[in-house]
Amino acid sequence: MVAEKLQEAKAVLEKTNPSTEEVKKAELALQNAQKALVVRASKESVDVLKRLVEDGKKMKDAYTEEAFKDVQTALDLAQGLLTDPSNMAEVTTKEVVLSLSTAIDALHKLTLQEAKEQLAEMITYADTLLKANTIEQMTAESVQALQTALKQAKEVIANEKASLEQIKTTHTILVNAVKGLKPQESVTPDTTALQTLIKEVKKVTADLYTVQSYEALSKKLQDAKAILEKTNPSADEVSKAELELQSAPNAFVVRASKESVKILKTLVEED
Incomplete structure (x- = not known):
């Protein structure tokens, strides 16, 4: 979906004179497509789910169908x-992990040791979530909450005098912290100014300037276009591209006119 909207946005940019409405519509469509992206489950989450499935299967024969x-x-x-x-x-994977873990937890008439094992499993899972690449996509507040809950859980499980109730409560807090992880909202930088600059630079007539200075401008123009074509350019990249294009005219060198060249040739021939 993102690829499709990206191509549509590019098509709008490639128009000679796109309307404001077309640009805004393409921008909104691309932003919505980015927000709709679904983060793939990490290997760690998949592995934890597989382990829980195996644990659940092993328990089945020990209980009635109703239980x-x-x-x-x-x-x-x-x-x-x-x-x-x-x-x-x-x-979704995280929700199912928690659902299965909770169901298994409830089925067990937990002894103190079993409760510790359940908490240890959730501690391991929380640790893997915090180490996974996907954690960078979560809000700082929700990550901090998970780190706090994890620290508390590690303290409780290390405490030999911790009661069954303490362990179960800590397990619940940690589960809720994992559930509370929230993805960051994607922020797309405003590229309106850069698009305008690109249009203006395209109007520059090559014949008026030296080849070297015009080639330098062309290079900056291509770099700016490349930034616009990125799926998710950073604000810094957009700002840098704007500054480069804005400063480009300062480096222009006006090409010698035909008249000046003719006079110079005449003078050379006279010598």
């Missing part, structure tokens, strides 16, 4: 996701 139904529902969801790992979304 096992919540775990079975979560298992079905998990196995459905795992049939196509390439299309597993991080958010």
Whole structure:
């Protein structure tokens, strides 16, 4: 979808004189397409889900169908996701991991040791989430909340005197912190000024300036176009491209007129 909207936006930019409405429409469509991007599940999340599925399967024979139904529902969801790992979304995978973990947790009549094992599993999962590349796409506040909950969980699990209730409460807090991870909203820099500059520079007549100075301008123009063609250029890249184009005219060298060249040739021949 992003690729399609990107091509449409490029087509608008390539028009000789696109209308303001066309530009705004293309810009909005591209922004909406970016927001609709779905982050693929990390390897760590997939691995945790696979482990939980295996754990759930091993438990099945020990319980009645009625007692096992919540775990079975979560298992079905998990196995459905795992049939196509390439299309597993991080958010959905995380929700199913938590759902299956919670169902397994509830089914167990937890002993203190079992509760610690469940908490340890969630600590490992939270650790992997914080180390994954996708964590950079989450808001600072939600990441901080997870780090705080994880630190508390590690302190509790290291405490030999921690009660079953403390461990279960800590597990719940950590689960909620994982659930609370929120993706950052994509911010697209305003490229209106850069687009205007590009249009103005295109009007420059090559015949009026020396080849060398015009080639320098052409290089900056191509660089600016390349920035606009990027899927998600940074604000710094856009600003730098604007400054480069704005400063380009200062380097222009006016080409000698035919009359001046003719006079010079005459003088040379007289000598």
